[in-house]
Amino acid sequence: MQKKRRKLSIVSTWHYVRLIYRSVLFVLLLISYIRFRFYSEASIIESVEKMPTIIVVTWAIFVVEMIFRFFPSKYESPGCQKQFAKNYIKSGSTEIVIHDNNATMLVALIWVVFNGVFGALYMTGILDDGIMILLCSAYSICDIICILFFCPFQSWFMKNKCCSTCRIYNWDYAMMFTPLFFVRKSYTWSLLVLSVALLIRWEITFYLHPERFSEKTNDYLQCKNCTEKLCTHKKQLNSLWKQIEKYTAERIKRLKK
Numbered sequence: 013m014q015k016k017r018r019k020l021s022i023v024s025t026w027h028y029v030r031l032i033y034r035s036v037l038f039v040l041l042l043i044s045y046i047r048f049r050f051y052s053e054a055s056i057i058e059s060v061e062k063m064p065t066i067i068v069v070t071w072a073i074f075v076v077e078m079i080f081r082f083f084p085s086k087y088e089s090p091g092c093q094k095q096f097a098k099n100y101i102k103s104g105s106t107e108i109v110i111h112d113n114n115a116t117m118l119v120a121l122i123w124v125v126f127n128g129v130f131g132a133l134y135m136t137g138i139l140d141d142g143i144m145i146l147l148c149s150a151y152s153i154c155d156i157i158c159i160l161f162f163c164p165f166q167s168w169f170m171k172n173k174c175c176s177t178c179r180i181y182n183w184d185y186a187m188m189f190t191p192l193f194f195v196r197k198s199y200t201w202s203l204l205v206l207s208v209a210l211l212i213r214w215e216i217t218f219y220l221h222p223e224r225f226s227e228k229t230n231d232y233l234q235c236k237n238c239t240e241k242l243c244t245h246k247k248q249l250n251s252l253w254k255q256i257e258k259y260t261a262e263r264i265k266r267l268k269k
Contacts (some may be wrong), residue, residue: 021241023089024160030077031156037070038149044144048178050198056142071199078185081212089159089240091174094232095217100224101231110228115169116179121222127190134194144191145200151188158240174243176233179225182214 185207
């Protein structure tokens with residue numbers, strides 16, 4: 013009997029919406045940068061600043077996204093909502109277990125070194141503001157890809173079961189906007205500052221209330237209470253991929269006959 017396919021949750025649907033508009037933004041920025049490089053037109057910063065509406069709208073979208081993270085919301089992932097007292101459901105256990113906590117410093121070190129390379133290239137004049145903004149935009153897409161499809165931090169370092177139990181979930185905006193440190197504009201630095209504030213708030217909450225971040229002590233992180241159901245969606249995608257691989261293999265066999 014064929015299993016019934018589960019519909020996308022509101023939270024997962026919102027992830028796809030963000031993937032779409034972030035991808036569109038990246039394409040527009042890339043086109044602008046290519047025009048600057050090949051046709052010696054205004055730089056990507058100058059091009060965008062000639063259309064302040066684009067800056068205001070893009071800036072406002074990301075600011076609103078981050079501000080929402082400071083408060084409980086049913087439209088956000090349980091991964092970032094577990095920090096709030098409202099979402100702390102006592103399990104009865106007092107054993108706080110966070111398996112991936114030791115990997116956080118490694119992830120932070122890798123991220124700083126990785127972006128430090130780009131920063132050094134920027135300081136030597138090899139990279140410009142345009143590349144740093146494009147890098148930031150690319151990170152924003154990768155952020156959603158990590159949530160929806162594959163997360164290297166989860167698979168290679170943190171080893172958490174899903175996004176709901178991720179120790180560094182609210183690091184995403186700070187990681188995303190890291191390249192903006194080198195772009196000296198008020199609208200870029202304001203995004204970076206707000207993202208760092210979000211990260212600091214997250215870390216303070218973790219050290220004051222670690223019980224909210226542990227699946228052992230917080231039943232909110234149990235699968236039965238998950239509102240995202242992203243793991244089901246990922247299983248469906250993996251199943252579809254296997255079907256495509258099987259079909260492709262069968263087609264190749266037929267063609268070889």
